[in-house]
Amino acid sequence: MSFFKKKGSCHETATVAASGAKKVALVGNPNVGKSVLFNALTGAYVTVSNYPGTSVEVSRGSAVINGEEFEIIDTPGMYSILPITEEERVAREILLTERPHLVLHVLDARNLERMLPMTLQLIEAELPVVLVVNIMDEAARMGLEIDIPLLSRRLGIPVIGAATAKKIGIPEIKSAIAGSSPGAVPPFTYSRLMEGDIAEICQSLRGEYILSKKAIALLLLQDDTEVAELVRETEGVWFPALQTVVRDKRFERRESFHLDLSMERKAIVKKILDGAFKTPEKRVVTLAERFSRWTVRPATGIPLLLIVLYFGLYQFVGVFGAGTLVDFLEGKGFEEHFNPWITEIVKLNVPWEMIQELLVGEYGIITLGFRYAVGIILPIVATFFLFFSVLEDSGYFPRLALLVDRVFKTMGLTGRAVIPMVLGFGCDTMATMVTRTLETVRERVIATVLLALAIPCSAQLGVIMSLLSQTPGALLAWGVCLALIFLLVGLLAAKVLPGETPMFYMEIPPMRLPQFGNVLTKTYTRMQWYFMEILPLFILASVLLWLGKITHFFEKMIEAMTPVMAALGLPKESAVAFIFGFFRRDYGAAGLYDLQAKGLLNGRQLTVAAVTLTLFIPCVAQFLIMKKERGWKVAIAIGLFVSGFAFGSGWLLNRFLLATQLL
């Protein structure tokens, strides 16, 4: 089990620093370039994109600056130190418990006014803050002028102007990290009334906290349950008295405390920015903005989406990746040259037939495991991740999210869920991990079910597309079936699971031309992660299948599944694909590919098998992530539901196709 657990994160390419190093936390709003800065500082690679909420986990890496080692911590984006969503909670946790040597608050120069309130909160918490005003290059292009030294004087903390994507400002940031940690006294105060309320609570706080008492008092006033819990533990017997004061204050200001506080902070920010932040008279409308409009208007956005899907997914991933590349690598490379050659070598050098079988037999590690992984899965996954990275970097996904929000609402999800769903077409395991960016547990469960059931991953998708495209109508039937099941199960899940669908809101980042280098690195990193996860599984699967074969257990399993296959109208050999499917979804699909190559399936059988296999139980890795994210109970319930549903749908589809003679 521990074998899989290690692969839980796509962020673990970053090395964990030795304990004892000084900690530097990167915090800030989503999509301001924290991860880019992290990569620049540590030299490690964390997935970077033009999509708010790309980092759902904390990444740690080490950086050596002036001979001293620092532990750099990259946090998910947060809008305020009062967390609302799960990832904000994760990010805030770092501030509450880790005593960072330095907190780098990264913000977007263009949105200085909007993001500066969080800087105020960090200063007021008496954390050692350095402000990084990032994306200065784009701000300059829009005609914004920012007086960094003035800003620094007014805030009382070091401020660095940067464009991390272009490596501007990195040396300054490094020397700020190496320098002594600044201790700032907040140079601003709230209204007398607000300060009075804060002081009253501060007086009742007796314990020691990492954040200043003022910050703790404000968080208590804002009904922060986590901080309340922390305070309860720290204060012990003094807590009830404190609680009474807080409750009274909250009741007194029940009408509009949050608003009052925000308005006061806004006023402070306005004063700080007066003369330090100049906007141009006339807004510059860029070409990207005009293009952005087309993507979000239904009349142009939907055709555009279809074009993207057709060329990106069908032509590039399906036809080119799963067709041309697979034919070349698998057909020419493995079947014609590599396999016969390696089989010869093994047979000559290894005298034991059993071991020969293990290496180059029907289910051999090399002839099957390695061939699938490199010959079939590699080209498909590579093309998909390339396609996905381009879209992601362009900023298309938030626009897609707002376009589909209404449809997703009927399934108890919001447009936000579009990212895990699309990512699911790449790798359902990754996507299941990303469901944690969704707001409510209900949404996460619905999204997990849909991912496990109706979203085929890229490897599976590629193989199935190239398989079915040879039989006219089969691909269409498969697509329609899955779309219907996706909607139906979504609708049902929304009905069955109690709770309300949350509201949809999302920041829309500007559209950018994807950077070639970034796209490549991202594709490469994703593939690396994917391979680290799958190659061992492929080999393990080969070993298990080999074991099954020599002990004849495997034959018994095929035997046992024969009635099930018969009910689906499939030849008993197709049980092989389903057994493969237990190990990996794509593995199963690739098994289907073999059957097709042998000419064992007709159009109807192919469609039924493809639909059933697509719906069928998630791969081992996805199942383990489901367990990790949702817990055993939910994971097992989903697993059982999905298996039952898959075979049920396969059976129904077979009946339907037999009765109508459509295929």
Add this chain to the structure above:
Amino acid sequence: MKLTDKAEEILEALWIESEEKGTGYAELDRMEIDASDPAYQELASQALVEIKGGRIYFRPEGREEGRNTIRRHRLAERLMMDVLNIRGESGDMKACQFEHLLNEGVDAKVCTMLNHPVTCPHGKPIPPGECCEEARKTGDLGVVPLTELKPGDEGDIAYIQTEDSKKMQKLMAMGVLPGNRILLLQAFPSYIFRVAFSEFAIDSAMAREIFVRR
């Protein structure tokens, strides 16, 4: 002279029959208030209505009075529903009692507070008063939810009305704060707006809670 509540109700019923249905009169025996009621005499003696041949007609002054009465009634309904959140039958009843208080300029105040509504909660038209004309002339559209803006419209955020404090915090953290300038870019399938240099998308439920002064 102040009319009795019953007389006002007769005027309302007559307005609906005569003006909204366009018949020009109302049948006396179809009125809810019995023909023998002294309220009819009250109206006739003040030269507001004319009763002949079992039918009741408006006189010119009466038509104006009827118009104002129905306006007050429907404004009262709006007030009950929009502001006090009293709905259904109890709302209708309360509105009936309340409408009689809405004279001597109080109606204009209520009408302005409700931002000059044009229909009652049941969808019937509210005859515009002087205050409505004035507002139209000066172009003061008052405070409206974001959903009422057309793409391309701009305004200042007036307030956020939500019972969910988490959502309020989120909106405020995103820069949706009273006093900030907001530009609506698109209204379907989601609302897209710009505050300063950032763009956001929200659904209609959320857009209803952001109030904008144009």
